Amino acid sequence: MPIVLAVHGGAWNIPDAAVEAHREGVREALRAGWAALSEGGSALDAVEIAVRVLEEDPTFDAGVGSRLNRERKVELDASIMCGRELNAGAVAAVQRVRHPISLARKVMEETHHVMLCGQGASQFADEIGMKRCRTRDLLVGRELERYERVMAGDRRPVQEEFEKPAPMGTVGAIAMDGRGNLAAATSTGGIQDKMPGRVGDTPIPGSGTFADNKLGAASCTGHGEKIMRVVLAKAAVDRLAGDVHPSTAGMGALSTMRRVRGKGGLILLDRYGRVSARFNTPRMARGVADEAKGLRVGVDRGALRR
Ligand code: ASP
Numbered sequence: 001m002p003i004v005l006a007v008h009g010g011a012w013n014i015p016d017a018a019v020e021a022h023r024e025g026v027r028e029a030l031r032a033g034w035a036a037l038s039e040g041g042s043a044l045d046a047v048e049i050a051v052r053v054l055e056e057d058p059t060f061d062a063g064v065g066s067r068l069n070r071e072r073k074v075e076l077d078a079s080i081m082c083g084r085e086l087n088a089g090a091v092a093a094v095q096r097v098r099h100p101i102s103l104a105r106k107v108m109e110e111t112h113h114v115m116l117c118g119q120g121a122s123q124f125a126d127e128i129g130m131k132r133c134r135t136r137d138l139l140v141g142r143e144l145e146r147y148e149r150v151m152a153g154d155r156r157p158v159q160e161e162f163e164k165p166a167p168m169g170t171v172g173a174i175a176m177d178g179r180g181n182l183a184a185a186t187s188t189g190g191i192q193d194k195m196p197g198r199v200g201d202t203p204i205p206g207s208g209t210f211a212d213n214k215l216g217a218a219s220c221t222g223h224g225e226k227i228m229r230v231v232l233a234k235a236a237v238d239r240l241a242g243d244v245h246p247s248t249a250g251m252g253a254l255s256t257m258r259r260v261r262g263k264g265g266l267i268l269l270d271r272y273g274r275v276s277a278r279f280n281t282p283r284m285a286r287g288v289a290d291e292a293k294g295l296r297v298g299v300d301r302g303a304l305r306r
Helices: 016-038 043-056 098-109 118-127 140-151 160-161 224-230 232-238 246-260
Strands: 002-012 074-082 087-094 116-117 171-176 181-188 207-213 216-222 264-270 275-279 283-290 292-297
Touching: 002 016, 002 043, 002 216, 002 275, 016 043, 016 171, 016 283, 016 292, 043 074, 043 098, 043 171, 043 181, 074 098, 074 207, 087 098, 087 118, 098 118, 098 181, 116 118, 118 207, 171 216, 171 264, 181 207, 181 216, 207 232, 216 224, 216 232, 216 246, 224 232, 224 246, 232 246, 232 264, 246 264, 246 275, 264 283, 275 283
Parallel strands: 087 116
Antiparallel strands: 002 171, 002 283, 074 087, 074 181, 171 181, 207 216, 216 264, 264 275, 283 292
């Protein structure tokens, strides 16, 4: 079985000045996840490790660098899925957790549930002894500045942020290991000016994240309110049936976003290790690592480069 890892750092109008930070962030995540995968680690470990690196990088809207909600709180969403048994774990609107993806994995492995949200997710983090952080540990300057602007009356529709340069970028990873197991993981601070308790597609298996050894794995990014309505990750994986190439399947799934006028993108992997990224935004930060071509990243349309 070929081993492969793909990651993304969000689909939006990434400004030129931020391109290098995105490329480097994605590259770092690939390096870390690939190290685990190439030493015989599981696809699940690889996607968790890669997403943890992206959560730590303030370039992206996940973990450190997340968005504030209207009440000046950071509420984080994440999910992880294992394609062997269709196991999934998720946390939604959880606060003061530096690595929500690891908490999501704990939900999958140590509870009888798939998703814990809000206070319950925080309580679970405490119960398992996960170190909590302060809200301010998750914030970088730009987010505080934007919040001040929002509070001063800027109420432009959320849709605009996927078309105009604005700091954001949900993160995700998909992988296949040497045993043919597939996994997917996605993590986000959510969207600008979200209401307290708002949950997007990211923690919802089938919407933001999906993995099934029989078909493939996907991680999505974009306007969650739209992605949820077309169940994008599952729609993309289902389109791999009949050995359709991920490039075709991904494009087909993304075209369903037209009905809801949704902006975003996805990375998609099939059970043969073929990978594709599709997006209807100006740019998408993404990268792939495999044995044949090594590690490649990109933000613009077209081929990835080293
Ligand atoms: N999908 C995320 C959400 O709606 C945002 C993003 O991907 O940038 O919460």
